[in-house]
Amino acid sequence: xxxxxxxxxxGQLIETKQTMAVxxxxxxxxxxxxxxxxxxxAEKAIQAALSAFPSWAATPLSKRAECINKFADxxxxxxxxxxxxxxxxxxxxxxxxLAEVDYSIAYARYFASLKMEPQTVHEDDACxxxxxxMPLGVVGAIIPxxxxxxxxxxxxxxxxxxxxxxxxxxxxxxxxxxxxxxSLCKDVFPAGVxxxxxxxxxxxxxxxxxxxxxxxxxxxxxxTGKKVMANAAGTIKRLTLELGGNDPAIVLANADxxxxxxxxxxxxxxxxxxxxxxxKRTYVHSSIHDQLCAKLVELANQSIIGDGAExxxxxxxxxxxxxxxxxxxxxEKAKKDGHIIAGGNVLSGAGYFxxxxxxxxxxxxxxxxxxxxxxxxxxxxxxxxxxxxxxMINQQPYGLGASIWSRDIAQAQExxxxxxxxxxxxxxxxxxxxxxxxxxxxxSGLGVEFSVAGLLEYTQIKIINxxx
Ligand code: NAD
Numbered sequence: 001x002x003x004x005x006x007x008x009x010x011g012q013l014i015e016t017k018q019t020m021a022v023x024x025x026x027x028x029x030x031x032x033x034x035x036x037x038x039x040x041x042a043e044k045a046i047q048a049a050l051s052a053f054p055s056w057a058a059t060p061l062s063k064r065a066e067c068i069n070k071f072a073d074x075x076x077x078x079x080x081x082x083x084x085x086x087x088x089x090x091x092x093x094x095x096x097x098l099a100e101v102d103y104s105i106a107y108a109r110y111f112a113s114l115k116m117e118p119q120t121v122h123e124d125d126a127c128x129x130x131x132x133x134m135p136l137g138v139v140g141a142i143i144p145x146x147x148x149x150x151x152x153x154x155x156x157x158x159x160x161x162x163x164x165x166x167x168x169x170x171x172x173x174x175x176x177x178x179x180x181x182x183s184l185c186k187d188v189f190p191a192g193v194x195x196x197x198x199x200x201x202x203x204x205x206x207x208x209x210x211x212x213x214x215x216x217x218x219x220x221x222x223x224t225g226k227k228v229m230a231n232a233a234g235t236i237k238r239l240t241l242e243l244g245g246n247d248p249a250i251v252l253a254n255a256d257x258x259x260x261x262x263x264x265x266x267x268x269x270x271x272x273x274x275x276x277x278x279x280k281r282t283y284v285h286s287s288i289h290d291q292l293c294a295k296l297v298e299l300a301n302q303s304i305i306g307d308g309a310e311x312x313x314x315x316x317x318x319x320x321x322x323x324x325x326x327x328x329x330x331x332e333k334a335k336k337d338g339h340i341i342a343g344g345n346v347l348s349g350a351g352y353f354x355x356x357x358x359x360x361x362x363x364x365x366x367x368x369x370x371x372x373x374x375x376x377x378x379x380x381x382x383x384x385x386x387x388x389x390x391x392m393i394n395q396q397p398y399g400l401g402a403s404i405w406s407r408d409i410a411q412a413q414e415x416x417x418x419x420x421x422x423x424x425x426x427x428x429x430x431x432x433x434x435x436x437x438x439x440x441x442x443x444s445g446l447g448v449e450f451s452v453a454g455l456l457e458y459t460q461i462k463i464i465n466x467x468x
Contacts, residue, residue: 001081001180005034007041007198008182010048011191016041020200022176025091025317025324026307026351032089034175037197042167042206045195049138049165050212052192057135057163059190065112068157070188072108075101075149078184085177086149087308091316091352092271094308104153107450110434111157114455121463128466133459135163136238137214140207142228144220145171145319146274148178154242154449155217160193162458167213168196169203173320208232215239215458219276221372222397222443229446240447240457243440244372245276245400248393249429250386250415251292252406253285260405260427261295264378267429269303269356272316273376274323276444277401277423277430281369282380283389289382293341293360296380300342300356307351317352318375324352327375330368331357334377338362343376364392372398386415394420399441403429 006013016035024031037045056064075082083097090097122129139159143151148170159166170178175198182196197203204224208216208231215238218228222243232239249264268279284292308316318324328346331354335344339362343355357377362369369379383389393402403425406412416424422439425431432438437451448454 001085002183003032005032005176005179006183007035007037007045007179008186008194008196009041009045010052010195011186013183013186014041020172020198022089022173023320024088025319026309028350028352032176034179035198037199037203039203039206042197042199042203045167045197046138046207046210046212048192049167049195052190053135053137053165056160056165056190056193059163061116061161061163064161064163067189068108068112068160071157071185072105072112074184074188075105075108075181078181082149082177082181084309085180087316089174089176090145090148091319092308093313093316096271097308100147100150104149107150107153107434108157111161111455114161114452116162116455116459125468127468130464130466132462132464133162133456134462136458136460137164138212139164139166139458140210140213140216141166141168142204142207142216142218142220143168143170143178145174146271146276148174149181151219152178154219154454156194158449158455159217159458160189162455164215164458165193166195167207168194169199169207170196172198172200204228205231208237209234211235213237217458218242225445238457240449241440241445242276242438242449243400243443243445244374244398245440245444246280246370246372246396246398247277247401247403247421247429248389249279249282249403249405250389250419251282251284251288252386252404252408252411252415253287254407254411255288255292255405256407257288257291257295261292261299263428264405265296265299268378269315269376270430272318273378274319274374275430277432279378279403279429280372282378283383284380285386286382286384289380293358293380296358296378297342300358303356305347305353305355315356315376318354319352321352323374324354327354327373327377330371330373330375330377333366334359334362334368334379337366337368338379370396390415390418394418397443400444401425401429403427
């Protein structure tokens with residue numbers, strides 16, 4: 001594998017004067033050095049995308065889809081090396097990295113299969129009205145560090161199929177798999193259609209405020225999302241914001257304890273808990289609280305924490321030092337405000353490792369329950385009245401996902417109607433697919449990703465209204 005990482009701008013692989021070190025979070029050693037763009041380099045990328053836009057927009061959709069399928073082929077042909085780079089920079093176990101590449105391919109192929117035909121929305125003796133969807137121009141795609149390739153594939157295939165060109169900005173701590181993939185795909189798209197720049201958290205606002213960028217598709221924290229929205233206001237940019245979450249699981253008294261515990265554990269601690277739609281708090285009816293906790297403790301004690309590159313590892317490190325420090329503070333708060341029944345330790349030595357931690361005897365109103373900890377800590381809250389829980393959840397700022405766990409599906413469905421969130425799962429959590437719309441309620445996001453609705457977010461509606 002070529003470890004000489006470069007940017008892709010206007011079809012050329014570019015080096016920059018400045019470089020930056022990317023660390024392996026399992027060892028804290030330098031995984032690789034890569035370029036660091038400045039505003040001049042970012043401007044070149046934006047202008048390349050702008051120049052490439054008219055001819056890409058005029059390229060037949062079938063040809064654009066062909067390029068996206070070639071991009072998917074490239075991911076499939078280089079799956080092992082992409083997965084190993086992902087583990088090296090992001091920390092997740094190799095099996096999770098391989099799954100991330102598989103999902104990325106599935107998203108790319110799905111968007112490549114969609115069509116965007118004009119629709120006749122009204123016709124009578126007086127007129128015929130057609131709805132067309134036009135590309136917007138240059139899209140700025142801003143990516144977080146938890147799923148570098150997957151989040152890229154939530155955005156790039158949809159933006160390009162719709163006829164836009166793109167400037168991608170990965171997170172400073174996880175740019176490597178993206179840069180490698182883009183260097184492999186240098187000739188898959190016409191020059192300027194796809195461009196990648198890297199930064200040290202200092203070029204995001206250059207993109208979001210730039211008058212030649214028509215849309216920002218951002219995935220990241222709610223805090224940064226607010227800055228994106230404010231900065232984009234000057235040019236009334238189109239925005240898709242996929243932001244933070246504090247997903248609750250609500251376990252009813254009649255839930256199947258063993259299977260519920262297994263699924264809750266898996267979807268709380270996958271990717272070391274660094275998932276926007278991980279279960280971040282579990283509400284359990286008092287009648288089964290102790291039994292469910294006992295099963296969760298069993299599962300936590302079976303976890304194998306370590307370098308994601310080592311066989312057998314089930315939980316890797318936190319992705320970066322800043323997040324590690326943040327989660328350590330949450331751990332101390334959890335110890336103060338609750339009772340630790342599993343884990344609770346930071347591992348000594350190199351790497352950002354924290355044991356999967358279960359906290360009981362906690363209540364709403366404490367940081368460990370109310371905030372997005374984004375790490376391997378799961379608070380478990382005992383409740384008596386489920387309506388009280390739902391009312392409280394519905395008033396909180398986050399509304400990304402939620403799940404209800406019960407053997408009585410009718411009861412779970414009735415409750416699902418009452419929960420205000422972008423997705424409510426029943427007897428599962430974190431189940432997503434390219435054809436199922438994904439959207440956050442309240443401060444968890446703006447707009448939709450995935451599905452035809454997600455594709456159309458990369459377009460402008462144009463009505464042609466013709467008198468007869
Ligand atoms: P972050 O907000 O710190 O950074 C996200 C991206 O924004 C990075 O590329 C960063 O460099 C860039 N950025 C930083 N400052 C910026 C600015 N002022 N303007 C524009 N861009 C800027 O988020 P993170 O820590 O990388 O990711 C974790 C967060 O992402 C969590 O809150 C998680 O819930 C959220 N997330 C949400 C989804 C979703 O689909 N809703 C998916 C994944 C992650």
